[in-house]
Amino acid sequence: MDLDLRKLRYFVAVAEELHFARAAERLHIAQPVLSRQIRSLEHDLGTELFDRDRRGTLLTPAGKQLLEDALPLLASVQALTRRVKTAARDTPELTIGFMPGITLTPATVAFTGRHPGVNVRLLRTSWDDQVEVLRDGRADVSVVRLPVDQEGLEVRPLFQEPRVVMVPAEHRLAGRSSVTVTDLAGEHLLQDPDAVPEWRDVAVELRGRRRPDVPVVHQVEEKLELVAAKAGVCVLPLSTATFYTRPDVVALPVEGIGPNEVALAWTASRRSPLIHGFAQAAAETLTRPRP
Missing domain, CATH: 1.10.10.10 (Winged helix-like DNA-binding domain superfamily/Winged helix DNA-binding domain)
Known part of the structure; x- marks a missing residue:
């Protein structure tokens, strides 16, 4: 059948x-x-x-x-259909996904210098779809923030960067040079607690219960709007916080929260030389977070 x-x-x-x-x-x-x-x-x-x-x-x-x-x-x-249509075009094409705050310019410049005839397209992703865009063919390769579901993917680490907590400018902690996870245990976290396990574990230990689930917030801009409105705090990679600088929100280093890991990912079954060419360029140029 x-x-x-x-x-x-x-x-x-x-x-x-x-x-x-x-x-x-x-x-x-x-x-x-x-x-x-x-x-x-x-x-x-x-x-x-x-x-x-x-x-x-x-x-x-x-x-x-x-x-x-x-x-x-x-x-x-969906991925098959998109790839067949792309292959039928006269100009070779590579679509690269990327998360907010990550600057791809060094890698794309290096790649296009070696592959001048390739049309490079960029696709902004989010925590929710950074892997989905690979599985359904919207992107050929993507710079992702771990953790992700790695099943069926080739994943190559690129660099790590610290994470910071975003608080309102008038917050009781805003004037400090840094804070600890314990300082944040009583705050309302505007993201899945499992995304910040260090906060989750301390909050459960101090309060004796898991914090209720929060509504799904898909975009960084949404989180920062809620932070500015004093609805809670959120934890972001440093480069993302730097990219979205605004006067009513303050970024604070957090002691006790591990770094964010940035990696390159693509569907493991793909054998495209363009993907591997970009992987080489990314490994050579995206070795640390760039402002």
């Missing part, structure tokens, strides 16, 4: 929404059409993917397994 990718995309929409009407709206199709396609996919696979009753729509064990496998499969299909 050949799996119908359209049905698989429909399935993912329902599995993520757990609501047929919302999934149909997201897919811009009628709900009865979506329901028929899901029933057809279940017939193709010989198993039910959803439990449907008055309580709502839930994934069956088979549905959970399909969702786990479907996401990387669909991302691979």
Whole structure:
């Protein structure tokens, strides 16, 4: 049996929404059409993917397994399509992803000097999609901030840089030359505590409980707006903090928080000489954080 990718995309929409009407709206199709396609996919696979009753729509064990496998499969299909279209162009092209605060100029200058006929494109990424852009083909290679899910990736370390805490300019700690993790234990951290395990562990030890989850904040600009509004603090790599300097927010060195590790990553199965050419240029030039 050949799996119908359209049905698989429909399935993912329902599995993520757990609501047929919302999934149909997201897919811009009628709900009865979506329901028929899901029933057809279940017939193709010989198993039910959803439990449907008055309580709502839930994934069956088979549905959970399909969702786990479907996401990387669909991302691979997207990547394949993008790479084929790129290869069909007259001018070779390399798309490089990068995280905020990281300056790629030394590496891109070195690369284009050795590959003058290549069209280099840059793609700004975030903590949420810095690996996803590699898996779905939006970027060929990316400068990432660890930790990331390294499954299926080639990852080469580049450099480390210190992290700082961003506090409002009027904050009780703002006048200090540095702070400790213990100083910050009672603060409201505007990011996933697991991203700053040193803070998380001290906060749990001192307060006896894990801090409630915070709303997802995707962009650095959003975090700094919240810091300036005195909604909390956040921890950033030094180069990112320097890049986003603003008068109402202060960056403080933190004793007891490890450095951020910056690395180069690409899909391990790729054999493109352009990727390896950029990896060489990056290894030669991106050896320390640049302001």
